[in-house]
Amino acid sequence: MKNVIIGFLGTQLDMGKKRRWKPTPSLTIHDHFEVDRLELLHDHKFNRLAHQVKREIEELSPATEVLLHRMDLDDPWDFQEVYGKLFDFARDYGFDEDREQYHVHLTTGTHVAQICWFLLTESRHIPARLIQTGPPGPNEKTPKLDVIDLDLSRYNALQQRFDQLSREYSDQLKGGIETRNAHYNALIDRIELIASNSDEPILLLGETGTGKTELAERIYNLKLDRRRVKGRLVHLNCATLNGPDAMATLFGQRRSYLGQAGSERSGLLREADGGLLFLDEIDQLGWNEQSILLHTIETGRFYPLGSDHEITSRFQVIAGANRDLHALAAAGQFRPDLLARLNTWRFRLPALRERREDIEANLIFELARSERALGTQVGFNADAHEVYLKFAGNPATQWPGNFRDFSGSVKRLCTLAPRGRITRAMVEDEIADLQSGWNAAKSDSEFTVVQQVMGEAASEVDPFDLVQLARVIETCRNSPSLKAFRAKFESAGFP
Structure with a gap:
C-alpha cells in the first residue's frame, strides 16, 4: 500500500532555522518509511516557502509526489476556524483505504492544529495514524519519526462542536423530522452513539410500519459517513426465503451444483462483504438458514451451494422483527444462540399511537415528500387540517399499520387534491375508508x-x-x- 502523509507547512521550522533541521523534508529520508505522496497545507502568505520545500523534497526523494493545498487561516490559533477548515478538507478528500495508508504529521502547525488533527483522526473523519518527527540526537544522523498520542482532556472547548455534530447525526437518523416524543428522541440518540462506535449487530423490534427499514437505511448512511463501513447495503427480506432457491439466494451457488450455464449466483452474503446486511423480518427465517447464518456472522465464512471451498465475507448486521424473538425462542421457533448473537444492541421502535405528539411533524414531512413526487404544491384547507389532525391524534385511532398507513393516507389525499388543496370533504371520506378497511382487516x-x-x-x-x-x-x-x-x-x- 502507498504511504500518504498530510500535514501543515512549517512556517519557521521548514526554513531550517533550528539546527538546520526541516521537519517536512525529513519525512522522506527514512529507509524504513517510504513516502509515496505528501499533501502539504499552507497559507497563501507562505506560497514561496511551500514551493521551495516541494523542490527540496523532489531532490531528496524523486519518487515522492508533493501536492500543495492552499488553506488560508485568519487566526491559526482559533479553534473554531482551524477545526472547521480541516473538517471541510477531510470531507472533500477522497480517502481510499484499500490502496493507501494515511498519516498525519503533527510536528508542524500550531498546537491548535495538532489538537484538531487528533480529534479528526480519533473520530475517523480522517482514517489516519499520527506521526511526529524530531531532529536527530547528539550521536545520531537520522531525524526521528515516531507514532504518538495526545492527552486532550483539558481541551473541552471543542465539545460543543462535537455535540452539534452528534445532533446532526441524530437528525439524519430521524430523517430530518422534528420529533417531540422524548422516548423516541432518547432512543435515536442512543442508536447514533452505538452506530458510530460499535460494529456489533443491531436488533430493531417493532410492529409493522414503525419504520425499521427506513431506520436501517439511515444507520447504514451514518456508518458510511463515519467510515465504519465501505461496502454496500444489502436488504434481505427473510420472509421471501422459502422454496428451493432460498439457500442459493442467501449463500450463492456454483455452476457445478446444477450443471447448467448461467446458474451461478454470488449470493447476498457475499454481496454484503465490507458493508451492511439488513435482515428484515428475521423472525420468518427458516431453522436451517438460521443455523448457517449464525456461523457466517460469527466466522465470516460459508460454503456456497455446490462448492468445496469456503467464501469469506465480513459484514455488519442489522436485523428487524415484528414478533417477540424471545417468545419464539422459548417456543422452539427461533434459535436461542442466534438470538443471543443478534441481541447485543436491541431497540424497540414505538408505534405511531405511542407518538401522537409527532403526528403533525410527520404530516408536514409526508406532504413535502408527496409534493416532490407529484411535482406540485399541495396543502390542507384550515378546516380539513384540523379534522385530520384531530382524527390522527385521537386515542381511538390505533393506526394498525403505523406510519405505513399514515403515509399512504397522506399520499392519497395529495394525489386526489383538486388544484392542490385538500378539502374537509376529502378528509372525511379518507377517514371513513381507513376505518372501514381497519375493521374489515x-x-x-x-x-x-x-x-x-x-x-x-x-x-x-x-x-x-x-x-x-x-x-x-x-x-x-x-x-x-x-x-x-x-x-x-x-x-x-x-x-
Whole structure:
C-alpha cells in the first residue's frame, strides 16, 4: 500500500532555522518509511516557502509526489476556524483505504492544529495514524519519526462542536423530522452513539410500519459517513426465503451444483462483504438458514451451494422483527444462540399511537415528500387540517399499520387534491375508508386466528365471542409460560 502523509507547512521550522533541521523534508529520508505522496497545507502568505520545500523534497526523494493545498487561516490559533477548515478538507478528500495508508504529521502547525488533527483522526473523519518527527540526537544522523498520542482532556472547548455534530447525526437518523416524543428522541440518540462506535449487530423490534427499514437505511448512511463501513447495503427480506432457491439466494451457488450455464449466483452474503446486511423480518427465517447464518456472522465464512471451498465475507448486521424473538425462542421457533448473537444492541421502535405528539411533524414531512413526487404544491384547507389532525391524534385511532398507513393516507389525499388543496370533504371520506378497511382487516384476522385452532367450526362461533376467543389465543401464543399467560390474561381485563 502507498504511504500518504498530510500535514501543515512549517512556517519557521521548514526554513531550517533550528539546527538546520526541516521537519517536512525529513519525512522522506527514512529507509524504513517510504513516502509515496505528501499533501502539504499552507497559507497563501507562505506560497514561496511551500514551493521551495516541494523542490527540496523532489531532490531528496524523486519518487515522492508533493501536492500543495492552499488553506488560508485568519487566526491559526482559533479553534473554531482551524477545526472547521480541516473538517471541510477531510470531507472533500477522497480517502481510499484499500490502496493507501494515511498519516498525519503533527510536528508542524500550531498546537491548535495538532489538537484538531487528533480529534479528526480519533473520530475517523480522517482514517489516519499520527506521526511526529524530531531532529536527530547528539550521536545520531537520522531525524526521528515516531507514532504518538495526545492527552486532550483539558481541551473541552471543542465539545460543543462535537455535540452539534452528534445532533446532526441524530437528525439524519430521524430523517430530518422534528420529533417531540422524548422516548423516541432518547432512543435515536442512543442508536447514533452505538452506530458510530460499535460494529456489533443491531436488533430493531417493532410492529409493522414503525419504520425499521427506513431506520436501517439511515444507520447504514451514518456508518458510511463515519467510515465504519465501505461496502454496500444489502436488504434481505427473510420472509421471501422459502422454496428451493432460498439457500442459493442467501449463500450463492456454483455452476457445478446444477450443471447448467448461467446458474451461478454470488449470493447476498457475499454481496454484503465490507458493508451492511439488513435482515428484515428475521423472525420468518427458516431453522436451517438460521443455523448457517449464525456461523457466517460469527466466522465470516460459508460454503456456497455446490462448492468445496469456503467464501469469506465480513459484514455488519442489522436485523428487524415484528414478533417477540424471545417468545419464539422459548417456543422452539427461533434459535436461542442466534438470538443471543443478534441481541447485543436491541431497540424497540414505538408505534405511531405511542407518538401522537409527532403526528403533525410527520404530516408536514409526508406532504413535502408527496409534493416532490407529484411535482406540485399541495396543502390542507384550515378546516380539513384540523379534522385530520384531530382524527390522527385521537386515542381511538390505533393506526394498525403505523406510519405505513399514515403515509399512504397522506399520499392519497395529495394525489386526489383538486388544484392542490385538500378539502374537509376529502378528509372525511379518507377517514371513513381507513376505518372501514381497519375493521374489515381486524375481523378477518380474528377469524383466521380462531380458524387455525378450531378449523371449520370457527364459522359457527358468534361474532362477539370470536373477538374474545381470538384475543385469548393470541395471548396464549405470545406467553412463554402459563404464569406469564395468566398475568397477561388478567391485565387484559378478561373475567
